[in-house]
Amino acid sequence: MIPEHQPLQIGSLLFEGLDQIDLTGPFEVLSRLPNSTYRIYGKTIAPVRDVKGLLLTPDAMLSAAPQLDVLHVPGGPGQETLMNDDEVLGWVRTQAAGARIVFSVCTGALICGAAGLLKGRRATTYWAAMHLLPYFGATPVDARVVVDGNLVCAAGVTAGLDGALTVAALLRGDEAAETIQLYMQYAPEPPFNAGSPETAPPEIVACVREAACELMARREETAQAVAKRLGVAPPART
Amino acid sequence: MIPEHQPLQIGSLLFEGLDQIDLTGPFEVLSRLPNSTYRIYGKTIAPVRDVKGLLLTPDAMLSAAPQLDVLHVPGGPGQETLMNDDEVLGWVRTQAAGARIVFSVCTGALICGAAGLLKGRRATTYWAAMHLLPYFGATPVDARVVVDGNLVCAAGVTAGLDGALTVAALLRGDEAAETIQLYMQYAPEPPFNAGSPETAPPEIVACVREAACELMARREETAQAVAKRLGVAPPART
Numbered sequence: 001m002i003p004e005h006q007p008l009q010i011g012s013l014l015f016e017g018l019d020q021i022d023l024t025g026p027f028e029v030l031s032r033l034p035n036s037t038y039r040i041y042g043k044t045i046a047p048v049r050d051v052k053g054l055l056l057t058p059d060a061m062l063s064a065a066p067q068l069d070v071l072h073v074p075g076g077p078g079q080e081t082l083m084n085d086d087e088v089l090g091w092v093r094t095q096a097a098g099a100r101i102v103f104s105v106c107t108g109a110l111i112c113g114a115a116g117l118l119k120g121r122r123a124t125t126y127w128a129a130m131h132l133l134p135y136f137g138a139t140p141v142d143a144r145v146v147v148d149g150n151l152v153c154a155a156g157v158t159a160g161l162d163g164a165l166t167v168a169a170l171l172r173g174d175e176a177a178e179t180i181q182l183y184m185q186y187a188p189e190p191p192f193n194a195g196s197p198e199t200a201p202p203e204i205v206a207c208v209r210e211a212a213c214e215l216m217a218r219r220e221e222t223a224q225a226v227a228k229r230l231g232v233a234p235p236a237r238t
Numbered sequence: 239m240i241p242e243h244q245p246l247q248i249g250s251l252l253f254e255g256l257d258q259i260d261l262t263g264p265f266e267v268l269s270r271l272p273n274s275t276y277r278i279y280g281k282t283i284a285p286v287r288d289v290k291g292l293l294l295t296p297d298a299m300l301s302a303a304p305q306l307d308v309l310h311v312p313g314g315p316g317q318e319t320l321m322n323d324d325e326v327l328g329w330v331r332t333q334a335a336g337a338r339i340v341f342s343v344c345t346g347a348l349i350c351g352a353a354g355l356l357k358g359r360r361a362t363t364y365w366a367a368m369h370l371l372p373y374f375g376a377t378p379v380d381a382r383v384v385v386d387g388n389l390v391c392a393a394g395v396t397a398g399l400d401g402a403l404t405v406a407a408l409l410r411g412d413e414a415a416e417t418i419q420l421y422m423q424y425a426p427e428p429p430f431n432a433g434s435p436e437t438a439p440p441e442i443v444a445c446v447r448e449a450a451c452e453l454m455a456r457r458e459e460t461a462q463a464v465a466k467r468l469g470v471a472p473p474a475r476t
């Protein structure tokens with residue numbers, strides 16, 4: 001926990017084709033931390049569209065970011081184009097080295113992995129991408145939020161809300177996190193019970209897997225290349 | 239339920255000072271409905287900042303919107319400035335008249351109320367604003383999501399996710415909604431149980447009420463003026 005008189009710099013990486021709630025969920029929570037500044041950083045300051053077309057605009061370029069206390073890395077299909085992007089991976093690596101917390105949401109974990117941040121760490125990611133974590137030297141943990149030292153990983157998409165509340169509590173204590181939870185009336189009541197592959201009807205799991213199939217194949221190929229670059233032995237096939 | 243071959247036009251009202259997840263939560267869900275178009279509408283196409291500073295940009299001006307099938311009205315502190323805005327209220331009223339569903343989130347219900355859409359309807363809103371609903375002729379219902387005819391109201395902030403899944407099911411059926419729920423891994427696990435005034439520690443409820451106190455006083459004054467304009471008898475003091 002950081003004393004409240006010490007200001008916190010929080011920043012998200014924004015990129016074309018992200019899944020917007022990977023960013024906007026954590027923003028909702030962490031922008032309300034006492035004595036903190038939350039800004040959005042992009043390769044340029046041009047607006048980008050999320051995978052379904054929502055326009056989001058960075059506050060500043062990557063190079064204009066101060067050392068962040070919280071580096072937040074969202075995911076979504078656009079993550080793939082960053083896996084070999086030296087500018088972005090270098091920025092993530094440099095920021096992570098000085099950050100109090102590195103916070104990945106969904107397939108943002110794969111970006112962190114490509115930056116070499118997951119080696120020897122327990123981690124989680126989107127349910128359909130869990131099998132890729134070992135390529136980055138990580139141990140997959142099937143949990144909604146995984147904390148390993150200064151690395152906090154949230155599972156898929158909306159898990160960013162739960163992950164951000166965890167980060168809020170780590171930084172400013174439980175009461176601060178609870179105050180934010182009440183503010184945002186986060187007492188979820190999903191009208192269905194299909195939020196994980198264990199509880200969703202099997203035909204729906206098959207359908208979502210099928211829709212992601214091509215992207216997942218590309219992600220695996222990329223992960224294999226990253227494993228080679230990082231010197232990680234490829235995971236055993238199960 | 240609308241047959242899938244019939245396209246759906248979905249639109250959100252965007253305004254300065256909204257609470258961004260009131261919009262981005264529903265966008266996450268409803269932008270994934272089969273055969274649908276989701277666009278964001280503003281008074282101008284200039285970017286606006288949400289109450290905590292996130293930049294969001296409309297796709298088009300209000301006047302450029304086609305008749306929407308789903309009219310989505312988010313809330314947040316900026317809602318106050320729309321309560322007497324004839325252009326916005328007129329647009330909401332006209333769109334609502336032809337929409338299959340009017341979907342309010344959080345204090346977006348107050349905007350709908352000011353447009354006269356809540357008269358004689360059951361409704362919900364942010365927990366700290368429930369007592370204002372009778373000024374608009376509505377019956378407050380303490381539920382996360384309230385469906386009354388073509389009006390769907392979600393409670394505060396993050397309730398927009400649950401409300402949007404309900405809307406998704408009304409429009410395209412349960413399976414479509416469940417598919418989206420799995421896609422976005424919406425199996426929430428809040429790390430605390432402070433998401434409603436009934437479960438949060440009393441001192442935290444007092445603290446959030448205190449922080450909202452000035453805004454709530456302004457909202458009540460505005461609601462009283464709207465009640466007069468709408469010819470609604472003011473609610474009995476309890």
